[in-house]
Amino acid sequence: MLENELEKAGLSVDEAKTYLAALELGETTISRLAKKSGVNRSTTYFVIDSLIEKGLISKIRKGKKTFFYAEDPRKIREILKEKEAAIEKIMPSLLAFTNLIDRKPDIRYFEGPQGIKEVYKDTLNYPGQEICAWFSEAFLKFDESFFYDYYIPERLRKKISVRAIFPDTDEMKKFSMLDEKQLRRSKMIPKEKFKMPVEISLYGKRKIGIMAYEEKIGLIIESQKIYTGLKSIFEAMWEISGE
Incomplete structure (x- = not known):
């Protein structure tokens, strides 16, 4: 039982056995440690050196003999x-390194x-x-109470801003009149050039949300590469779009 716990703390099997034997024996010789722990004597030399390096065992010289003793377990x-x-x-360096790994996108599907x-x-x-989002006019017909009673108030409470590109229609113009109040900036593209049947939102610095209202499905894609590519397209469209 104690051996298993010591292994979880980072000791090897032989280190755990030897350290427990040293605790029980007190000041002792290497031969007695090997016998008590059940670890081969030649191996015990290497194990003791490792435990000394870890600060868990110390040695003392008495005459011609060397004795070993366990340090306080609180060590x-x-x-x-x-x-x-x-x-x-x-950890910051390790996390930065993981960002360089090419991973498959994580895709979640909702109906x-x-x-x-x-x-x-x-x-x-x-x-x-x-x-950053491309809005479809279809969202105006989707559950107004969800948007105006829950989603938008919650977004404002969390200070999440929006930049949106959407078709230049009368309905969307009315919607854009609430931009300042709803912490949003928007730009419009002639509806003939912007046939967007779904909404695409870029968020979380690596996520893409897709809402297909007619098909009644939602997707969340988590991919740094896809996000970066779509974000570049969004920024280009934002730059060339009128106010």
């Missing part, structure tokens, strides 16, 4: 704290009106960030 807690501090120190709402709700998980 293990100090070692774990040191390891944790070391890991925390390098029905509730599924579309799940995509919208996911965009609320990134307070203080910006959503």
Whole structure:
């Protein structure tokens, strides 16, 4: 039982056995340690060197003999704290490295009106960030109470701003009149050139939300490469679009 716990703390099987034997024996010789722990004597030499390096065993010379004794078990807690501090120190570098790994996109699929709402709700998980979206006029007919009683108030509460590109229609012009109040900036494209049957939202710095109102399906795609590509297209369209 104790051996297993020591292994979880980072000791090898032989280190755990030898350290427990040293605790029981007190000041002792290497031959007695090997016998008590059940670890081969030649292996015990290497194990003791490792435990000395970890600060869990110390040695003392008496005459011509060398004796070994276990350090306070609380030393293990100090070692774990040191390891944790070391890991925390390098964690930013490790996380930065993982961003370089080419991964397959993570795609989640949702059905029905509730599924579309799940995509919208996911965009609320990134307070203080910006959503860049291509709006479809179809969303104006989708559950007004969800938008005006829940989604927009919650987005405003979390200070999530929106930049939106949508077709230049009378209905969308009316919608854009609420831009300032709803923490949104919008640009319009002639409806003849902007036939957008779905809404596409870019958010969370790596997520794409797709809401297909007629088909009643929602998709969340998580991919840095796809996000970056679509974001570049959005910025280009934003730049050339009129106010």
